[in-house]
Amino acid sequence: MLKYIVKRILSSILVLLGVVTITFFISRVLPSNPEVRWAGQRATEEQLEQARIELGLDKSLPEQYIIYLGDLLQGDLGKSLNNHQPVTEELARYVPATLELVILAFLFAIIIGIPLGIYSAKKKDKLLDHCSRIFSIGAVSLPTFWVALFLQLIFYKILNMLPIGGRLSVEATIFSDVPSITGMLLVDTLLTGQLDLFVDAFRHILLPCITISLYPIGLVSRMTRSALLEILGEDYITAGRSYGLSDTKMLWKYALKNSVGTTATDVALSMGYTLTNTFLVEAIFSWPGIGSYISNAVTTLDYNAIIGVTLFGAVCYIVLNLIADIFVASDPRVRL
Amino acid sequence: MNSFVQTMKPRIRSFRESMYLLARNKLSLFALIILVILVLGAIFAPYIVPYPEDFYDAVHTNEQLLPPSAEHWMGTDELGRDIFSRVVYGARISLTAALAAVGLSLLIGIPLGAIAGSFGGWVDNVIMRITDVFLSFPPLLLAIAMVALLGSSLNNAVLAIALSWWPWYTRLIRGQAISVKERKFVQAAETIGTSRARIIFKHIIPNCISPVIVQASMDIGGVILTVASLSFLGLGAQLPTPEWGLMISTGRRFFPDSWWYCIFPGIAIFITVLCFNLLGDAIREILDPKTRKN
Numbered sequence: 001m002l003k004y005i006v007k008r009i010l011s012s013i014l015v016l017l018g019v020v021t022i023t024f025f026i027s028r029v030l031p032s033n034p035e036v037r038w039a040g041q042r043a044t045e046e047q048l049e050q051a052r053i054e055l056g057l058d059k060s061l062p063e064q065y066i067i068y069l070g071d072l073l074q075g076d077l078g079k080s081l082n083n084h085q086p087v088t089e090e091l092a093r094y095v096p097a098t099l100e101l102v103i104l105a106f107l108f109a110i111i112i113g114i115p116l117g118i119y120s121a122k123k124k125d126k127l128l129d130h131c132s133r134i135f136s137i138g139a140v141s142l143p144t145f146w147v148a149l150f151l152q153l154i155f156y157k158i159l160n161m162l163p164i165g166g167r168l169s170v171e172a173t174i175f176s177d178v179p180s181i182t183g184m185l186l187v188d189t190l191l192t193g194q195l196d197l198f199v200d201a202f203r204h205i206l207l208p209c210i211t212i213s214l215y216p217i218g219l220v221s222r223m224t225r226s227a228l229l230e231i232l233g234e235d236y237i238t239a240g241r242s243y244g245l246s247d248t249k250m251l252w253k254y255a256l257k258n259s260v261g262t263t264a265t266d267v268a269l270s271m272g273y274t275l276t277n278t279f280l281v282e283a284i285f286s287w288p289g290i291g292s293y294i295s296n297a298v299t300t301l302d303y304n305a306i307i308g309v310t311l312f313g314a315v316c317y318i319v320l321n322l323i324a325d326i327f328v329a330s331d332p333r334v335r336l
Numbered sequence: 337m338n339s340f341v342q343t344m345k346p347r348i349r350s351f352r353e354s355m356y357l358l359a360r361n362k363l364s365l366f367a368l369i370i371l372v373i374l375v376l377g378a379i380f381a382p383y384i385v386p387y388p389e390d391f392y393d394a395v396h397t398n399e400q401l402l403p404p405s406a407e408h409w410m411g412t413d414e415l416g417r418d419i420f421s422r423v424v425y426g427a428r429i430s431l432t433a434a435l436a437a438v439g440l441s442l443l444i445g446i447p448l449g450a451i452a453g454s455f456g457g458w459v460d461n462v463i464m465r466i467t468d469v470f471l472s473f474p475p476l477l478l479a480i481a482m483v484a485l486l487g488s489s490l491n492n493a494v495l496a497i498a499l500s501w502w503p504w505y506t507r508l509i510r511g512q513a514i515s516v517k518e519r520k521f522v523q524a525a526e527t528i529g530t531s532r533a534r535i536i537f538k539h540i541i542p543n544c545i546s547p548v549i550v551q552a553s554m555d556i557g558g559v560i561l562t563v564a565s566l567s568f569l570g571l572g573a574q575l576p577t578p579e580w581g582l583m584i585s586t587g588r589r590f591f592p593d594s595w596w597y598c599i600f601p602g603i604a605i606f607i608t609v610l611c612f613n614l615l616g617d618a619i620r621e622i623l624d625p626k627t628r629k630n
Contacts, residue, residue, distance in 0.1 A: 018465065279480075318472050
């Protein structure tokens, strides 16, 4: 078990090195002229030369690669080509908002998805099962950015129930002292006991959160359903039933426990997908997370920022995969 | 000729059987019909849309941002163009872009997977570690980074999607190739001194391609969504191309007052992708008898 985990961590590090190499390759070899961005459109030839030196582009590619690796080890993702701020610092400022969104979306996915999956497994091939199947295929087929606009249309324009975007209402931002402990407003407002701000923040996070939780809800419910159905067909369940244990008890006590591993893995893996979805949605809800950051970087062609976010996303993805694998390995039925 | 019929017979039978199973599932049959209509619509767009001149950069100054009506089923955009006509034209763009992206990734993925599977050893190791690395980027993110650096255009978006999508096919075909290379006809070809390249391209690839083609057809929906997402971010098709994602992105400026501008192209994406996914689900069920209903 321990040997497997160590081996798995080592291979993750290798993959990480590969990821870094690819991002390096993309940022240095694809035609992009970062020095023009850095020095400005009207820069003279000398200024461009100076910019190349500042960005380290005057050195040979292998040299640049070594420097790049060294910088990354110190957590340095380079500087934004637009405002010359370190990308790492900017990311640190934008990450909490995204994290808050993704975590809440996953809470939704677990609270709604798992019961829905259990229920569809119980009522296999009945109406609700079909509905949940259509819902989950539908959730994968919907363009997330469109769902965001659609929800704004319904809940903001027509029903006027929820705000159109931002993390807090304007009055709250101006008149209240918004705390910053973890950077996640829902947690911070609770910690400082500002309930009115908490409610305001919750009303703001609701629409973006529903938008990005559709996909994981569909996925989690389908995975729970299929894992449960497979387990319900196993011999020990039949044995339990023939002893006269009730169906409910078999389902909740014996079957569900064994399906948790599979579901957890899928939850972890779908987090990567959800992270990308937030990138498409945040700008629509003016949510100040890394999604807005990368949309902004894309429009201003800030390559360092784009590469920084890509690397950050890949690292999250690799770590989630690692956790999922270790989780699966902790299942005693999996012999390693 | 006779031997051709002989070899094709079981394939034709299994094709018929699959069609029967497909037709039995009403939902997937419905999806198939809608897709056929969509493809026909895309092909014959200039003949069936009410305002064929609107698909590119026509301007009708007195018809800007009109809500849906009998003349303009989906309303008009900021230049007075008929949104319905543009949405139908959009099917052309999305379908060809998705086919091109999947086709390109097959072109990269199939040979690499076949080489990895049939050579084994360090070649296999190197190729598979590279695919692992590509698969550890969150979907879409690698494509975003590549198009951003290559320059925004529909062609570059297609290229970037292909460059981030191929590892899935490499993995799939490698698994197939490992088992096919042990088969007698491959060994026979080796014995008579056929070259490695010829064995891979003439014997191994043709014999392990069908699951890859099935997978590729199931992926089309996802790729359409990715193309639309990139265009929405401004990285794919450029104005005034009637691409669905781009239309939503342009329509955002007039949202929520002129809601029809964003909503209808989105419905078009949704229906297309949904149909592809329903069909993909049905294909998977047909191929996997365990999940097949009796």
